[in-house]
Amino acid sequence: PQSPNWANWAIPLTIAVGETSMAIFAMTFLDLRRRRPLMHRVFVGFVIFQLLMLAITPLIGYRPAILIETAGVFVIAVMILTAALMLIRDGYRPARYFLLAWTALLVGVVAYALVSFGLLPKIFLTEYGIQIGSALEMTLLSFALAFRIRDLENEKQRLIRRSRDQLEAQVAERTRDLNEAMKELSELNLRLHEHSLRDGLTGAYNRRFVDQHVEAMRQRCAEGQQPLSVLMIDLDHFKQINDRYGHLVGDDCLRTVADVLHSQLLNDEEKLVRWGGEEFVILLPGVGHQAALQRAEQIRSNLAACPSTVQNQSVQLRTSIGVASADAAQLESVACLLESADGALYQAKRGGRDRVVVGQIAGCIKDETSDLR
Structure with a gap:
């Protein structure tokens, strides 16, 4: 109440922070860096743009800032949906639970954005769509995270088994090399012993x-x-x-x-x-x-x-x-x-x-x- 200007600027700034957090969380949860490098670069570009908006929002005015950030809601929604669908097609199981959880939030966010543009009437569900969607998202994401943790544990066990198999293979190979070296050494010792029993000039025994x-x-x-x-x-x-x-x-x-x-x-x-x-x-x-x-x-x-x-x-x-x-x-x-x-x-x-x-x-x-x- 004491700072109405700050109250105005807080809205677009908060939206920018929220969109940035959404992008970073989606990149991390979906493991885009490893699974979809090109889509990962798109998300990184969006995060950089939002960080730039945080810096220039006080300079461009409230209305342009709120319109840009509101439009950004649609952009990040499309990006998250696209990334999730791509990974579902790739067979990445956690992406299905992620998409289900984020759909609830995205519906609420889109509803709020449409109210801001005057395309939907302001009612309880649309005005508090973000809060309602967030509650549903947190509930569903808890399940998604559980599946993600399980998959990570399975991946860890798979890596452990592979490392153990590789180690056993290396040990077997080293053992085989050692046995071959011991065999060669034994044969060399046998030849040396045989040589020690021979006369160097005639080849007869000594x-x-x-x-x-x-x-x-x-x-x-x-x-x-x-x-x-x-x-x-x-x-x-x-x-x-x-x-x-x-x-x-x-x-x-x-x-x-x-x-x-x-x-x-x-x-x-x-x-x-x-x-x-x-x-x-x-x-x-x-x-x-x-x-x-x-x-x-x-x-x-x-x-x-x-x-x-x-x-x-x-x-x-x-x-x-x-x-x-x-x-x-x-x-x-x-x-x-x-x-x-x-x-x-x-x-x-x-x-x-x-x-x-x-x-x-x-x-x-x-x-x-x-x-x-």
């Missing part, structure tokens, strides 16, 4: 292989009631080859010998070992004395018939071989059998080289009488 595996070989033969034979092979006059042609040529000769010896192995159980220098050992599980002797003679003759060409000159490879065989179940140790083959090898050397000699194994056989005692 003495470490004998230390780690030969007892298991004897045990398998003993369990199968099989013999075990050893061939100790040495190149004759190899030092002369090194002195005359050099160690590189000597290495080539060793590789040639190793290739020939490898070709004489009949199965995977038979093993070629570089014992040291120009000496090689062939382990023959399951091969008896007579067969081992024949194999040794064949190896000696094959090496003699396989000259190595060095600096355009043919180098004859002669070998001395010591043979030792025993029943694996009666054998004291493989080391004893190796000593027997080594002794036979040196007998071949002293006997003129390029020959095969059989070693004595009497000292390698277990004393059965002592076992019985």
Whole structure:
């Protein structure tokens, strides 16, 4: 009463604030930013216009301001209806409840606007249409918000499930990658272990292989009631080859010998070992004395018939071989059998080289009488 001018300005200003609030609420509830970006920009433009009207209303006069704001009621009503219908068509369920709630308010607002333009008579329902519509709107929006909250909870649960599924998939993928890496590492370790048991020059096994595996070989033969034979092979006059042609040529000769010896192995159980220098050992599980002797003679003759060409000159490879065989179940140790083959090898050397000699194994056989005692 004390400020009639302010009372006049308060009406269009209040309408502007109300229309702005309606636009912001509709944008938020209907999730227009994500679901309808173009319609969201239209609503943002309307809000900006209303904020501008709040600033210029005192400058343009009461009647123009009230007419613009009243027209804005129709605009926001159409915008809200359009947005709600679009989202209903998109299958967004909360939009149906939102439209039902806002229809009550919009009817009251439109009725009030039509009264302002003199298009409807001023009666209780039209004059207080906004208040009546607001009461109905709040009641219906409470239901709409309940459905919205439920949908948000469902969406949250869906996102949680999807995140859990993605996490489980990532864990499974990482586990698979880890298992593959562990498998590769295991294979690499196996190759490294295998490499550590090999002679770098010839590719034959080294003495470490004998230390780690030969007892298991004897045990398998003993369990199968099989013999075990050893061939100790040495190149004759190899030092002369090194002195005359050099160690590189000597290495080539060793590789040639190793290739020939490898070709004489009949199965995977038979093993070629570089014992040291120009000496090689062939382990023959399951091969008896007579067969081992024949194999040794064949190896000696094959090496003699396989000259190595060095600096355009043919180098004859002669070998001395010591043979030792025993029943694996009666054998004291493989080391004893190796000593027997080594002794036979040196007998071949002293006997003129390029020959095969059989070693004595009497000292390698277990004393059965002592076992019985």
